Amino acid sequence: MTIWHRGIIRDLTRATLGATALLVSADWTSMVLAQSRIQEVNVYSGRHYNTDKALYAEFTRRTGIRVNLLEGKDDELIQRLKSEGSNSRADLLVLVDAARLVRAQQDNLFRPISSRELNKDVPANLRDPGGRWYALTRRARPVMVNAALVNPRLIRTYADLARPELKGKLCMRNRASVYSQSLVADELVRRGRPATQNWLEGVVANQQQPVFSSDTTMVRAVGQGQCGAAIANQYYLARLLSGDNDADRAIAKKVRVVWPDPTHVNVTAGGVTRTARNADAGRRLLEFLASPTSGEGYAEANNEYPLRGWGNNPTLKAFGTFKVSPVPMEQLGRRNREAVQLMTQAGWN
Amino acid sequence: MTQSAKPATGTTAPPPTNSRTGLAVAVVVISLLALLPLLNLFRAALFSGGGSPLALGFDGGDQIRGTLLLVLGEGIAGAVLGTAIGWLTAMCHFPGRRWLRIAQLLPMAVPAYLSAASLIDWGSHHGLRIHGIGWTIALMTLANYSYVVLLSTESFGISGRRLLEASRSLGVGPWRSFFRVAVPIALPAVGAGVALSAMEVVNELGAVRLLGVPSLSAGILDRWQIDGDPKGAALLSLAALAIVAVLVAAERRLRQRSRRWSLAGSSHQQPLWVLQGWRAWLALLVCVLPPLVALLIPGLWVLEGWQNLSVVAFRELLPLAARSLGLALAATGITLVAALLLAVVRRWCPGPALQQLSFVAGLGYAVPGSVLALGLIVLGGPLALGPLLLLLWGYGDRFLAVGKQGLDAAFERLPPSVDEAAVSLGQSWQGVLRRVHLPLLRGPLLVGALLVFVDVVKELPLTLSLRPFDFDTLAVRVFQYASDERVGAAMAPSLLIMLFGLIAAAALIPSLERR
Numbered sequence: 050m051t052i053w054h055r056g057i058i059r060d061l062t063r064a065t066l067g068a069t070a071l072l073v074s075a076d077w078t079s080m081v082l083a084q085s086r087i088q089e090v091n092v093y094s095g096r097h098y099n100t101d102k103a104l105y106a107e108f109t110r111r112t113g114i115r116v117n118l119l120e121g122k123d124d125e126l127i128q129r130l131k132s133e134g135s136n137s138r139a140d141l142l143v144l145v146d147a148a149r150l151v152r153a154q155q156d157n158l159f160r161p162i163s164s165r166e167l168n169k170d171v172p173a174n175l176r177d178p179g180g181r182w183y184a185l186t187r188r189a190r191p192v193m194v195n196a197a198l199v200n201p202r203l204i205r206t207y208a209d210l211a212r213p214e215l216k217g218k219l220c221m222r223n224r225a226s227v228y229s230q231s232l233v234a235d236e237l238v239r240r241g242r243p244a245t246q247n248w249l250e251g252v253v254a255n256q257q258q259p260v261f262s263s264d265t266t267m268v269r270a271v272g273q274g275q276c277g278a279a280i281a282n283q284y285y286l287a288r289l290l291s292g293d294n295d296a297d298r299a300i301a302k303k304v305r306v307v308w309p310d311p312t313h314v315n316v317t318a319g320g321v322t323r324t325a326r327n328a329d330a331g332r333r334l335l336e337f338l339a340s341p342t343s344g345e346g347y348a349e350a351n352n353e354y355p356l357r358g359w360g361n362n363p364t365l366k367a368f369g370t371f372k373v374s375p376v377p378m379e380q381l382g383r384r385n386r387e388a389v390q391l392m393t394q395a396g397w398n
Numbered sequence: 399m400t401q402s403a404k405p406a407t408g409t410t411a412p413p414p415t416n417s418r419t420g421l422a423v424a425v426v427v428i429s430l431l432a433l434l435p436l437l438n439l440f441r442a443a444l445f446s447g448g449g450s451p452l453a454l455g456f457d458g459g460d461q462i463r464g465t466l467l468l469v470l471g472e473g474i475a476g477a478v479l480g481t482a483i484g485w486l487t488a489m490c491h492f493p494g495r496r497w498l499r500i501a502q503l504l505p506m507a508v509p510a511y512l513s514a515a516s517l518i519d520w521g522s523h524h525g526l527r528i529h530g531i532g533w534t535i536a537l538m539t540l541a542n543y544s545y546v547v548l549l550s551t552e553s554f555g556i557s558g559r560r561l562l563e564a565s566r567s568l569g570v571g572p573w574r575s576f577f578r579v580a581v582p583i584a585l586p587a588v589g590a591g592v593a594l595s596a597m598e599v600v601n602e603l604g605a606v607r608l609l610g611v612p613s614l615s616a617g618i619l620d621r622w623q624i625d626g627d628p629k630g631a632a633l634l635s636l637a638a639l640a641i642v643a644v645l646v647a648a649e650r651r652l653r654q655r656s657r658r659w660s661l662a663g664s665s666h667q668q669p670l671w672v673l674q675g676w677r678a679w680l681a682l683l684v685c686v687l688p689p690l691v692a693l694l695i696p697g698l699w700v701l702e703g704w705q706n707l708s709v710v711a712f713r714e715l716l717p718l719a720a721r722s723l724g725l726a727l728a729a730t731g732i733t734l735v736a737a738l739l740l741a742v743v744r745r746w747c748p749g750p751a752l753q754q755l756s757f758v759a760g761l762g763y764a765v766p767g768s769v770l771a772l773g774l775i776v777l778g779g780p781l782a783l784g785p786l787l788l789l790l791w792g793y794g795d796r797f798l799a800v801g802k803q804g805l806d807a808a809f810e811r812l813p814p815s816v817d818e819a820a821v822s823l824g825q826s827w828q829g830v831l832r833r834v835h836l837p838l839l840r841g842p843l844l845v846g847a848l849l850v851f852v853d854v855v856k857e858l859p860l861t862l863s864l865r866p867f868d869f870d871t872l873a874v875r876v877f878q879y880a881s882d883e884r885v886g887a888a889m890a891p892s893l894l895i896m897l898f899g900l901i902a903a904a905a906l907i908p909s910l911e912r913r
Contacts, residue, residue: 065727065728075786122881124619132772265522
């Protein structure tokens with residue numbers, strides 16, 4: 050033990066000096082490399098799936114363009130891009146949820162691009178009419194029911210969630226959840242403000258308190274019979290069903306997916322940034338990710354749906370098909386603020 | 399060696415010499431570096447010319463109330479638990495005491511967002527909803543009481559011993575000695591520990607969000623990033639700053655009231671009270687439970703959910719760990735040098751301007767990491783600073799107070815006569831620092847280094863928003879996986895974070911035990 054006595058401060062100083070020198074030189078090297086003319090594309094992404102990296106590697110293999118990745122929380126990436134301004138090195142911004150895409154668009158973070166391939170591969174309601182962002186995968190937000198507590202036939206549309214039979218049995222995410230916000234925005238666009246207001250009052254009256262701050266725990270609560278019905282993204286249930294945990298699988302098997310008519314759908318999408326220095330490489334990566342072959346891999350990583358059809362994921366296939374809400378993504382984003390206001394007024398926590 | 403005379407000014411004042419201008423300049427530079435990002439950000443926020451008036455907003459009141467409740471609850475619980483354990487492990491003898499002393503550092507190595515995520519996940523497997531302020535206070539106490547233990551142990555060990563020996567020789571029992579002698583002596587250190595842990599609470603983001611408690615840290619971010627209202631965010635940041643300023647002021651007040659000087663006790667390290675029978679068992683229980691629970695929360699998850707542990711994740715662990723380690727070492731060095739200089743100035747330059755400056759420089763700890771990150775991004779862009787340099791700057795700014803708090807408390811226990819003697823022998827401040835202060839302050843310095851190291855390894859918001867491309871660290875991965883609700887994938891990197899904390903703690907033991 051005596052080895053620590055004398056030289057510990059000196060050793061520590063050496064270690065910290067060494068580490069600092071190493072980091073600062075790494076910083077320099079990366080900046081110098083960035084200035085050399087290697088073809089590359091810098092991606093800010095709100096997704097964090099290791100399988101994404103295999104796709105990026107495939108893109109590099111085909112095109113010779115290197116992909117540099119910075120993954121983070123969506124809101125944080127938007128803010129970072131905003132603060133970096135014209136100094137930003139990001140070329141492509143990939144975000145989850147229409148509300149955030151439109152927020153980034155309103156902050157003028159994207160640049161419009163035109164691409165015949167993207168227009169062919171991405172359906173019109175899943176991209177920005179101005180060509181600033183294009184969807185890459187789809188996710189749906191169905192109702193998940195414990196049939197022992199709630200008759201699945203009771204629920205045909207989201208409007209049925211306000212039925213008094215569901216009082217105290219309905220579990221939902223908090224108001225801060227962007228998934229909930231976009232669902233309400235969907236209702237707003239399809240059914241108008243007064244109907245949505247009424248609906249919200251009924252839904253809030255049915256909500257079990259406290260509201261949930263994550264989808265997975267909520268889906269488990271349905272399987273365990275604490276909740277009769279919940280609204281959750283399909284991939285959370287798919288994850289539990291296809292995971293390796295026996296207990297989770299057993300719980301998840303008790304959950305029935307009920308598809309409202311129509312079902313609210315949201316997207317992960319990407320766009321070339323306004324300040325991109327490798328805009329062309331960014332567009333090519335976008336085209337690659339949106340193409341039907343690689344797009345399926347992108348969706349598969351998180352048990353999501355590809356841009357068209359239902360994909361080949363067996364877990365998702367078992368959930369059945371559904372009628373997709375026709376509301377354009379762009380409108381979901383535009384009505385987000387109004388949706389949050391109405392939720393607050395109705396007392397949604 | 400212990401005196402209770404009140405000094406004339408705030409600190410001791412050896413006669414000024416020219417050599418001290420260098421010190422003053424260094425401190426001004428450090429303080430400016432620390433304050434620049436924040437000032438710049440407030441300026442940008444308040445004069446952004448946005449249409450919205452300065453207002454707390456719909457949730458603002460709730461968020462302030464939530465944070466206050468958390469600070470209060472965690473502060474009281476942490477002070478009681480930390481002081482009790484600090485006292486037991488420093489002063490009493492019972493089976494396993496040495497090991498338990500080390501074990502108290504374990505909970506610090508478990509990031510609060512991880513314990514929250516794994517507890518919630520574990521609960522939901524068993525039909526238990528973990529939610530709300532009570533759980534949050536419990537988890538935050540568990541994550542932060544070690545600050546109080548560490549700092550109070552130091553002071554029980556150093557200054558208390560002789561007084562306690564005296565009180566014991568006068569026939570005062572352990573309980574009365576504890577309340578009448580030990581607690582007053584340890585008050586500054588306990589206060590410093592509580593202030594540090596409370597600042598951690600003000601700053602906590604991941605755990606409070608997961609547990610559904612409205613808080614200032616989340617409010618500031620949401621107002622800024624989601625509502626696009628930088629003025630509102632700045633206002634909430636001011637509220638957070640005010641809370642922290644009150645904490646720091648209270649802690650200083652306590653410290654001044656109980657100023658005692660002593661040289662590091664040279665008496666032989668033997669526990670003063672030997673506990674036997676049910677007392678020993680009780681002490682054992684009190685000291686075992688918190689670290690055990692802190693480990694059990696992720697541990698239980700691993701035991702039950704081991705099937706979810708993702709194997710793919712293991713391959714990336716090495717580069718992740720190397721980056722975390724490099725960043726933490728570099729940041730620890732930078733932070734401690736800066737903190738040492740600031741602490742020295744408090745002793746050597748009694749002018750009120752420098753005193754205030756060195757105090758204000760520590761406020762970076764109070765500002766939520768993500769806000770500080772924004773300030774650095776706004777500042778760093780035009781300066782063309784590399785992202786890693788910005789990140790190190792951020793760490794230094796954020797954790798300056800962590801390094802400084804313990805050093806300040808330790809410096810205050812050193813009698814000024816020591817400096818006076820050295821100065822009268824012709825030493826400059828550098829000489830005194832090297833030959834007198836550093837050897838005497840080795841313990842507090844190492845404790846400070848450990849705290850900063852562990853804090854940086856766990857640090858999230860700064861790393862998340864400032865790191866360059868393809869430069870993920872352990873903490874970043876843990877958070878990304880946990881926020882995707884994939885606790886299984888988060889577990890491997892978080893076990894490594896805990897391992898780092900454990901190694902750092904173990905490295906500290908010899909110097910803690912030696913005294």
